[in-house]
Amino acid sequence: MEDNILVVKNLSKEFPIYKGFLRRSNMSVKAVNNVSFEIRRGETLGLVGESGSGKTTLGRLVLRAMEPTAGEIVYNFADEKSVDILKLKKKQLYKIRSKIQMVFQDPYSSLNPRMTVRDIIAETLVANKTMSRSEIDNRVREIADLCKLNLEHLRRFPHAFSGGQRQRIGIARALAVNPEFVVCDESVSALDVSVQAEIINLFKELQVIKDITYLFIAHDLSIVEHISDRIIVMYLGQIVEEADKKTLFENPMHPYTEALMSAIPEPDPLRKMAPIFLEGEIPNPINPPTGCYFHPRCHYATERCKKEMPCRRCFGNHKVACHRAEELHLKQYIKY
Amino acid sequence: MDKKTLLEVKDLSVYFNLREGVLKAVDGVSFNVDKNSTVGIVGESGSGKSVTAQAFMRILPDTAEIKTGEINYYKDPDNPIKIHALPDKSPILSNIRGKEISMIFQEPMSAFSPLHTIGHQMIECLMLHTPMTKQEARERSIEMLAKVGISNPDKRVDQYSFELSGGMRQRAMIAIALSTNPSIVIADEPTTSLDVTIQAQILKLMKDMQQEFNMSIIFITHNLGVIAQMADTIQIMYLGKIMESGTAEEIFYEPRHPYTINLLKAIPKIGSNTGGKLEAIPGQIPGPFDIQKGCKFCTRCPSAIKGLCDQRSPEIKKYSETHSVFCWKCLEQEK
Ligand SMILES: Nc1ncnc2c1ncn2[C@@H]1O[C@H](COP(=O)(O)OP(=O)(O)OP(=O)(O)O)[C@@H](O)[C@H]1O
Ligand SMILES: Nc1ncnc2c1ncn2[C@@H]1O[C@H](COP(=O)(O)OP(=O)(O)OP(=O)(O)O)[C@@H](O)[C@H]1O
Ligand code: SF4
Ligand code: SF4
Ligand SMILES: [Mg+2]
Ligand SMILES: [Mg+2]
Numbered sequence: 001m002e003d004n005i006l007v008v009k010n011l012s013k014e015f016p017i018y019k020g021f022l023r024r025s026n027m028s029v030k031a032v033n034n035v036s037f038e039i040r041r042g043e044t045l046g047l048v049g050e051s052g053s054g055k056t057t058l059g060r061l062v063l064r065a066m067e068p069t070a071g072e073i074v075y076n077f078a079d080e081k082s083v084d085i086l087k088l089k090k091k092q093l094y095k096i097r098s099k100i101q102m103v104f105q106d107p108y109s110s111l112n113p114r115m116t117v118r119d120i121i122a123e124t125l126v127a128n129k130t131m132s133r134s135e136i137d138n139r140v141r142e143i144a145d146l147c148k149l150n151l152e153h154l155r156r157f158p159h160a161f162s163g164g165q166r167q168r169i170g171i172a173r174a175l176a177v178n179p180e181f182v183v184c185d186e187s188v189s190a191l192d193v194s195v196q197a198e199i200i201n202l203f204k205e206l207q208v209i210k211d212i213t214y215l216f217i218a219h220d221l222s223i224v225e226h227i228s229d230r231i232i233v234m235y236l237g238q239i240v241e242e243a244d245k246k247t248l249f250e251n252p253m254h255p256y257t258e259a260l261m262s263a264i265p266e267p268d269p270l271r272k273m274a275p276i277f278l279e280g281e282i283p284n285p286i287n288p289p290t291g292c293y294f295h296p297r298c299h300y301a302t303e304r305c306k307k308e309m310p311c312r313r314c315f316g317n318h319k320v321a322c323h324r325a326e327e328l329h330l331k332q333y334i335k336y
Numbered sequence: 337m338d339k340k341t342l343l344e345v346k347d348l349s350v351y352f353n354l355r356e357g358v359l360k361a362v363d364g365v366s367f368n369v370d371k372n373s374t375v376g377i378v379g380e381s382g383s384g385k386s387v388t389a390q391a392f393m394r395i396l397p398d399t400a401e402i403k404t405g406e407i408n409y410y411k412d413p414d415n416p417i418k419i420h421a422l423p424d425k426s427p428i429l430s431n432i433r434g435k436e437i438s439m440i441f442q443e444p445m446s447a448f449s450p451l452h453t454i455g456h457q458m459i460e461c462l463m464l465h466t467p468m469t470k471q472e473a474r475e476r477s478i479e480m481l482a483k484v485g486i487s488n489p490d491k492r493v494d495q496y497s498f499e500l501s502g503g504m505r506q507r508a509m510i511a512i513a514l515s516t517n518p519s520i521v522i523a524d525e526p527t528t529s530l531d532v533t534i535q536a537q538i539l540k541l542m543k544d545m546q547q548e549f550n551m552s553i554i555f556i557t558h559n560l561g562v563i564a565q566m567a568d569t570i571q572i573m574y575l576g577k578i579m580e581s582g583t584a585e586e587i588f589y590e591p592r593h594p595y596t597i598n599l600l601k602a603i604p605k606i607g608s609n610t611g612g613k614l615e616a617i618p619g620q621i622p623g624p625f626d627i628q629k630g631c632k633f634c635t636r637c638p639s640a641i642k643g644l645c646d647q648r649s650p651e652i653k654k655y656s657e658t659h660s661v662f663c664w665k666c667l668e669q670e671k
Contacts, residue, residue: 050531051502162620163381192380193558194636197602198616219531222561226604226614249606263536265561267603269584273565275536281501282531334607 004076005181005213006039006062011071013057017286029285031057032068033237036312039181041076044207044214046228046245048221048260050282053234055217059183062215063100064093075100077180098124098177103170105186110170111158117144118154121172128177139176146206147172164195168202175206185217200227221264225249233257236285236293243318249333253320255298258330276331292323300324341410342552343369343392343520348405348420350387350396359624361387361400363576367569369520372546374553376567376584378560380621383573385556389522392554393433394419411436411519435465438513440506442525447509448497454481454508455493458515465516480511483548484541503534507541514545524556539566560603564588569658572596575622575632582659592653593661595633631664639665 014028032054039045047055060066062073064085074084077099104110111120118140125136144154147168158166174182188196206212218224224231231248233241241254252258262276278297283289289296295305304323312321350362362384369375377385390396392407407419422429441447449457458477462468468476481489484507497505513521527535546553555566563570570587572580580593591597601615619636634645641664650662
């Protein structure tokens with residue numbers, strides 16, 4: 001079996017911007033810009049980056065919930081040869097849909113208020129038409145149990161549940177079809193602290209029991225650090241750094257990663273943060289800067305950075321897109 | 337009254353009279369805000385943080401009433417203003433709202449009118465509350481925009497809020513809030529919708545401004561990291577009540593209340609618990625109408641004492657001049 005469950009190559013997504021009364025599109029936002037990465041079977045890959053950097057777009061693209069402008073997305077499922085999902089016709093795509101699932105940020109708006117919890121969880125199973133009613137009932141009960149929902153809950157409607165419970169319903173729905181790969185987009189961000197911990201634990205437990213691979217998108221670096229094996233950092237549609245989490249926090253090599261870490265508010269009044277201030281504003285993705293996209297805000301930028309876009313270079317398993325990666329010796333965030 | 341105290345909150349209760357019944361949003365809250373210091377109010381959703389802040393400025397919705405308690409403002413130490421008792425249309429109250437106490441919200445968009453430029457709104461506010469002329473107010477506005485780190489303030493002053501990015505808008509709101517030189521700034525989740533890098537800048541800005549303008553800050557958040565970075569003293573709230581209060585060091589290094597202890601264990605800390613389980617708090621926050629006797633945390637508390645915690649509201653236990661908790665277990669341990 002392939003080690004990598006997912007291999008993404010040169011993936012891009014441009015959104016056209018319509019302007020003027022002819023509504024001709026001559027400009028576009030490169031929300032995801034020539035991105036390549038792999039996800040290993042059974043791991044959690046964390047994805048961080050500021051608002052608008054393209055995290056959600058990337059998450060939707062790999063599920064083909066959105067058509068990319070260019071690129072290749074190859075899955076290696078446990079029982080099959082590789083599939084390039086961009087080459088699949090609608091019908092074929094439908095077949096593999098149950099192997100790749102998504103858990104959304106907002107447990108409130110993502111559940112149909114007119115369906116019972118049982119029907120919400122069973123929805124995809126019913127649509128698949130491969131299981132009998134009693135098989136579906138058994139599966140729903142099994143997954144509800146794993147997600148710590150009572151059988152009595154299954155008859156109710158989602159409005160009767162708290163935020164944490166609704167998120168568990170959302171997770172149960174995604175996992176009912178036994179997916180191999182799940183994208184979690186800010187799936188715990190809207191939850192209260194005391195409930196958040198429980199959902200994070202649930203994600204981890206289910207990963208072990210069900211052998212799931214996660215792409216875990218979140219803006220909270222403490223949560224991403226806790227749950228991930230490896231982390232990728234995005235800036236303006238590009239991946240600027242990728243490493244296993246310990247390497248990333250002990251030895252960040254991209255100036256943006258360093259700045260991001262320096263801004264983490266530590267829950268410790270005696271460890272005051274010393275944030276590195278990024279000059280200027282987040283650049284406009286419609287009209288990105290020349291050279292390295294980060295150069296207008298980077299403290300280490302040189303003339304070369306203004307002209308030449310850095311390629312991604314590998315230092316073992318640590319990948320960085322910065323001209324000065326090896327000479328900078330950026331600030332370590334923590335020693336494990 | 338202590339000379340340092342600027343705002344004194346005594347046994348404040350705010351109730352909502354709703355069709356479903358009476359909702360005790362704030363239920364007997366007491367604390368002091370000292371001059372030039374930052375009080376953090378931390379609590380999960382629905383714990384009553386925003387309603388507490390609204391009471392200080394008397395901007396509560398019509399369905400709410402201040403049921404008990406006092407809010408005393410010691411601008412003049414010998415002659416406090418009793419904010420809770422001021423009539424709705426009192427000129428003293430409008431002076432407090434516009435000048436003495438100002439507020440920064442989570443969503444800066446809602447603080448600005450889309451119909452007027454940022455400058456127009458700042459100038460109007462300044463002319464209402466200070467003797468400045470229009471020209472002086474405009475100059476002051478530009479100066480304030482520059483202070484909060486907005487580039488080209490003389491151009492930005494004539495822009496509309498929707499033309500600014502989220503971080504810039506939050507800066508502009510801080511500029512407005514500080515332009516009248518208030519004694520107290522209430523910041524209700526001021527950075528919750530911002531990226532961490534921008535959040536760090538705004539937090540630093542607030543600290544710098546506090547130094548420069550000698551003001552007190554009431555900082556409301558659910559984020560324990562942010563509060564550790566900002567607050568001198570902290571109030572931990574749960575379902576309308578204060579569970580524990582102390583200096584930031586007391587709360588983070590010697591938490592005593594089971595809720596505080598649990599909360600601190602529930603947040604992931606970078607580098608500490610790699611791969612392990614987080615300690616979640618069992619159960620869920622009860623709904624606002626699931627009124628229960630005794631301690632509000634007793635439905636989820638691992639140390640609850642049957643027959644006591646679920647019957648009687650816990651009394652105060654003081655660990656130091658600054659550190660107190662409301663918990664029967666803590667009181668029992670003493671004996
Ligand atoms: N449907 C769309 N049409 C046009 N532009 C879009 C669309 N969806 C996203 N974008 C743009 O693409 C860029 C990336 O957006 P995306 O939502 O992927 O960012 P994100 O990293 O998920 O941000 P956040 O942290 O705020 O969720 C942004 O500039 C956004 O405005
Ligand atoms: N206008 C209102 N009408 C009715 N109930 C209200 C109103 N405003 C607040 N409440 C209730 O009062 C209680 C306290 O609300 P408050 O907004 O102060 O919580 P909070 O601690 O600020 O929470 P959050 O972190 O979600 O902002 C909640 O139960 C809330 O539902
Ligand atoms: S390439 Fe240059 S501008 Fe870009 S991150 Fe590296 S040093 Fe900074
Ligand atoms: S009073 Fe009782 S229930 Fe409340 S926190 Fe203390 S021990 Fe727990
Ligand atoms: Mg997103
Ligand atoms: Mg609030």
